[in-house]
Amino acid sequence: MSGSAISDLLLSVDGVTIDYSGFKALDNFSMTLNRGETRVVIGPNGAGKSTLCDTIIGRVRPSQGRVLFKGEEIQRLPEQQIVARGICRKFQAPGVLLTLSVRDNLALAARKDRRWWKSFGTGIPADEKLAVEEALESVGLTHRAAVEAGTLAHGEKQWLEIAMVMATGAELLLLDEPTAGMGPAETSRTAQLILGLGDSRTVLVIDHDMSFVEQLAAPVTVMHQGKFLKQGSIAEVRADAEVAAVYLGHTA
Numbered sequence: 662m663s664g665s666a667i668s669d670l671l672l673s674v675d676g677v678t679i680d681y682s683g684f685k686a687l688d689n690f691s692m693t694l695n696r697g698e699t700r701v702v703i704g705p706n707g708a709g710k711s712t713l714c715d716t717i718i719g720r721v722r723p724s725q726g727r728v729l730f731k732g733e734e735i736q737r738l739p740e741q742q743i744v745a746r747g748i749c750r751k752f753q754a755p756g757v758l759l760t761l762s763v764r765d766n767l768a769l770a771a772r773k774d775r776r777w778w779k780s781f782g783t784g785i786p787a788d789e790k791l792a793v794e795e796a797l798e799s800v801g802l803t804h805r806a807a808v809e810a811g812t813l814a815h816g817e818k819q820w821l822e823i824a825m826v827m828a829t830g831a832e833l834l835l836l837d838e839p840t841a842g843m844g845p846a847e848t849s850r851t852a853q854l855i856l857g858l859g860d861s862r863t864v865l866v867i868d869h870d871m872s873f874v875e876q877l878a879a880p881v882t883v884m885h886q887g888k889f890l891k892q893g894s895i896a897e898v899r900a901d902a903e904v905a906a907v908y909l910g911h912t913a
């Protein structure tokens with residue numbers, strides 16, 4: 662029982678404080694993620710959601726607390742070493758290379774040898790080719806693989822970015838507002854593709870769009886003013902008076 666609980670634990674954010682000259686963007690914040698879990702983090706503007714991702718990926722350093730990935734403290738490691746250990750982040754704004762094809766963007770993302778010129782031509786290892794094709798299929802962009810990424814619609818660019826995060830082979834995916842700028846149909850499609858990952862990846866999703874959060878049907882962690890506020894199903898969180906007061910009350 663406790664043995665399997667320990668081996669299932671992938672990420673632990675333990676009492677983390679991020680202090681900007683006295684302002685605490687994270688304030689003694691803790692949460693854990695198990696392998697294969699999808700978790701949604703919500704909270705009003707300025708709650709500290711992006712700072713949480715920044716902290717996990719090593720972009721900001723806690724003044725207190727620890728971040729453990731597979732049991733190893735990572736909060737002092739450089740970002741590239743954290744990425745090498747299996748965490749990858751997708752930002753709000755698409756960051757694809759517009760003049761490359763969809764497939765070449767993915768080949769770059771999948772590349773373990775970071776010398777970019779190795780990503781083209783015949784030198785791509787079979788496992789990376791497979792990762793590219795699987796990622797294309799997961800996000801439904803196989804038929805768009807040969808087109809320049811710059812010609813994709815906004816939603817397709819977001820899906821390409823999600824595919825790029827998948828193609829890295831990272832075990833933990835951090836998706837910061839993956840539905841930014843999307844309409845309802847694209848938002849539903851995004852929920853479907855995240856659901857389609859099943860328990861093959863662990864996913865931390867930040868989003869404001871409650872219809873998207875409902876479609877994901879995943880456990881929700883609520884943040885407020887850098888602190889942990891609540892955790893539960895979307896229904897539990899919606900029914901919580903404290904959450905309604907700080908967040909849902911403003912969006913209903």
Ligand SMILES: Nc1ncnc2c1ncn2[C@@H]1O[C@H](COP(=O)(O)OP(=O)(O)OP(=O)(O)O)[C@@H](O)[C@H]1O
Pocket residue numbers: 681684685686704705706707708709710711712713
């Ligand atoms: N480099 C910084 N220096 C000072 N304050 C910062 C810095 N980065 C973030 N903050 C502040 O920390 C708080 C948390 O910001 P963060 O971007 O993590 O919130 P968020 O929950 O992601 O908000 P949103 O939903 O608006 O994206 C905000 O008040 C923000 O202004």
